[in-house]
Amino acid sequence: MREFYTIxxxxxxxxxxxxxxxxxxxxxxxxxxxxGRTRLYRPADRHLIKQIMxxxxxxxxxxxxxxxxxxxxxxxxxxxxxxxxxxxxxERREELRQKRRDLEETLAELDRAEEACLERMAELGVST
Amino acid sequence: MREFYTIxxxxxxxxxxxxxxxxxxxxxxxxxxxxGRTRLYRPADRHLIKQIMxxxxxxxxxxxxxxxxxxxxxxxxxxxxxxxxxxxxxERREELRQKRRDLEETLAELDRAEEACLERMAELGVST
DNA sequence: CATAACCTTTACGTAAAAGTCAAATAGGCC
DNA sequence: GGCCTATTTGACTTTTACGTAAAGGTTATG
Numbered sequence: 340m341r342e343f344y345t346i347x348x349x350x351x352x353x354x355x356x357x358x359x360x361x362x363x364x365x366x367x368x369x370x371x372x373x374x375g376r377t378r379l380y381r382p383a384d385r386h387l388i389k390q391i392m393x394x395x396x397x398x399x400x401x402x403x404x405x406x407x408x409x410x411x412x413x414x415x416x417x418x419x420x421x422x423x424x425x426x427x428x429x430e431r432r433e434e435l436r437q438k439r440r441d442l443e444e445t446l447a448e449l450d451r452a453e454e455a456c457l458e459r460m461a462e463l464g465v466s467t
Numbered sequence: 468m469r470e471f472y473t474i475x476x477x478x479x480x481x482x483x484x485x486x487x488x489x490x491x492x493x494x495x496x497x498x499x500x501x502x503g504r505t506r507l508y509r510p511a512d513r514h515l516i517k518q519i520m521x522x523x524x525x526x527x528x529x530x531x532x533x534x535x536x537x538x539x540x541x542x543x544x545x546x547x548x549x550x551x552x553x554x555x556x557x558e559r560r561e562e563l564r565q566k567r568r569d570l571e572e573t574l575a576e577l578d579r580a581e582e583a584c585l586e587r588m589a590e591l592g593v594s595t
Numbered sequence: 596c597a598t599a600a601c602c603t604t605t606a607c608g609t610a611a612a613a614g615t616c617a618a619a620t621a622g623g624c625c
Numbered sequence: 626g627g628c629c630t631a632t633t634t635g636a637c638t639t640t641t642a643c644g645t646a647a648a649g650g651t652t653a654t655g
Contacts, residue, residue, distance in 0.1 A: 345601085345602085346601095346602075347601075347602085355643095356643080356644075357602090358642095358643065358644065358645080359642085359643065359644095361603095361604095362642070362643060366642095375602095375603095375650090375651080376602075376603055376604085376650075376651090377601090377602055377603075377651080378602085378603090390573075390576070393569040393572060393573055394573070395526075396526065396565065396566055396569050397525070397526055397566060397569050397570060397573065398523070398524065398525055398526020398527075399526075400641075400642090401641075401642070402641095407573075410577070410580050411576060411580050413583075414583050414584045414587040416591070418588060418591055418593035421584050421587060421588050421591075421593065422588075422593075424580075424584055425581055425584050425585070428577050428580055428581050428584070431577060432574065432577055435570055435573060435574055435577075437524065438524055438525060438566075438570060439567070439570055441521040441524050441525050442525060442563055442566060442567055442570070444521060445518075445521055445522070445525065445535075445563060446560065446563055448518070448539060449538070449556050449559055449560055449563075452538050452539050452552075452556055453553055453556050455541075455542050456542045456549045456552055456553050456556070457553070459542040459544075459549060460546060460549050460550075463544070463546055463549075465546035465549065465550075473631080473632085474631090474632075475631070475632085483613095484613080484614075485632080485633095486612095486613065486614065486615085487612085487613065487614095489633090489634090490612070490613065494612095503620095503621070503622090504620080504621075504632075504633055504634090505621075505622085505631085505632060505633080506632080506633090528611075528612090529611075529612075530611090
């Protein structure tokens with residue numbers, strides 16, 4: 340576990356541009372610390388980027404990802420706020436469950452499409 | 468099962484604007500037939516829209532959705548093409564599996580975040 | 596010292612996916 | 626026929642998520 344990473348190291352690891360990482364910083368998703376003007380990313384920042392990438396692959400917008408990330412942060416002190424956060428977590432969970440249903444249905448349709456292709460190939464006497 | 472639907476019926480059902488459905492038509496995703504100039508959507512078109520919405524929720528672009536939709540269409544006659552399609556299906560499947568992993572990991576993190584909230588609330592003596 | 600290989604900010608550009616608005620037309624009903 | 630509402634096309638605008646270029650600071654190496 341490295342103590343920190345430079346911006347280009349992370350761009351290579353995650354397959355994104357430096358522009359992208361700086362953009363996420365502007366958007367308040369990550370806050371690498373600085374040595375002079377140069378950004379240095381700690382393991383925690385790296386993990387955040389991993390979460391951002393996951394969110395992106397799942398089709399969440401930057402704003403939504405920001406929201407999700409906020410929920411991972413240390414829970415604040417006030418009881419009412421905690422309940423609000425839990426409610427938000429439940430909302431996200433429901434969204435993710437919807438995505439899971441979408442995913443399973445899409446996989447099922449792909450299976451059917453493949454079936455149809457294989458059958459058609461058998462009809463044509465094409466070797467698999 | 469209705470024989471067809473008007474554009475506004477479908478916008479209400481799917482929670483999108485008429486602009487969106489016309490946009491999808493321009494993009495070649497759907498081809499409702501016309502009575503005069505008016506669009507009429509058949510059950511097959513409706514099902515296509517359902518697939519488009521699923522794709523959108525999963526974060527696919529219009530171009531990707533178009534690709535996926537093409538794969539559902541009747542398999543063409545030529546053997547080489549069928550193999551190409553099957554290869555594409557396998558690609559999409561792998562993408563979807565990645566999304567599923569992302570999904571499960573995100574759900575797990577939400578669970579942990581909720582745990583932390585609940586613990587913190589217990590500490591504070593807040594009633595659940 | 597100069598060259599390379601990094602890093603920085605600032606600013607403008609762009610593609611995708613619609614939103615919005617206008618003006619024209621069509622269909623249904625009294 | 627007249628009116629109302631739904632629908633059409635077309636054009637312009639907006640938002641998101643970056644890309645790209647300009648102009649320059651920093652550090653290591655020969």
